[in-house]
Amino acid sequence: MSLLATALAGVVFGLALAAPPGPMNAIIAEESVVRGWAAGFRAGLGAMTADIVFFVLTLAGVATLLEQSSAVQPALYLVGGVLMCYFALGALEEARNTATFTAADGSPGASNGFQKTFALSLTNPYQLGFWLTVGVGLLQPGTLDVLAHVPGVGESLEGTMVVQTGSPTLLSGFFAGVAIWIVTYPAGLVAIGRRVDALAPAVAAASAAVLAGFGALFLGVGMLQLV
Numbered sequence: 001m002s003l004l005a006t007a008l009a010g011v012v013f014g015l016a017l018a019a020p021p022g023p024m025n026a027i028i029a030e031e032s033v034v035r036g037w038a039a040g041f042r043a044g045l046g047a048m049t050a051d052i053v054f055f056v057l058t059l060a061g062v063a064t065l066l067e068q069s070s071a072v073q074p075a076l077y078l079v080g081g082v083l084m085c086y087f088a089l090g091a092l093e094e095a096r097n098t099a100t101f102t103a104a105d106g107s108p109g110a111s112n113g114f115q116k117t118f119a120l121s122l123t124n125p126y127q128l129g130f131w132l133t134v135g136v137g138l139l140q141p142g143t144l145d146v147l148a149h150v151p152g153v154g155e156s157l158e159g160t161m162v163v164q165t166g167s168p169t170l171l172s173g174f175f176a177g178v179a180i181w182i183v184t185y186p187a188g189l190v191a192i193g194r195r196v197d198a199l200a201p202a203v204a205a206a207s208a209a210v211l212a213g214f215g216a217l218f219l220g221v222g223m224l225q226l227v
Contacts, residue, residue, distance in 0.1 A: 014177020
């Protein structure tokens, strides 16, 4: 039971990292409805590959050293902000040029979603912060009684869901959760897109807005940290 609970907890942690709205999911959405499921999956794989890089860096202690450098945080914000604004222009151009859901006809343009999400993930201070907080907790050997901390009923649920942190089961479950998201999220968007033919330009425009918004936010935070 403990191994099953640990695996399920890992899946939940993985989904919690991958699912929230943000620049990475905006790119996955754009790639999915404009170029099809495979392109959306590749975009998700770029973000997942960056998580694997952060996992290795955290395991080696390098991520903590990067975090301690006073120049790293503003540099990440500024580089990430510039990239997001640049990708927003590309998404806006696709919104103008894509008149319909085109995955079935041979997608317009080559897909570079993997490169986009990989670069953005590596320059995302929030993703680095996740691995320096939750990620470190996942890697450290020990146990965590998850339901024992539920307010009001924790005492009665104590021992019901004990997670083994630092175990291969937890880490496998975590990356399985991320994989589930990058497979099902593009599939859901493609399924909707085939039913609503005009979805592609709308999603591309929404992706451009999300990327531009996060880009402006990152640039603002980066500039404030420099002054």
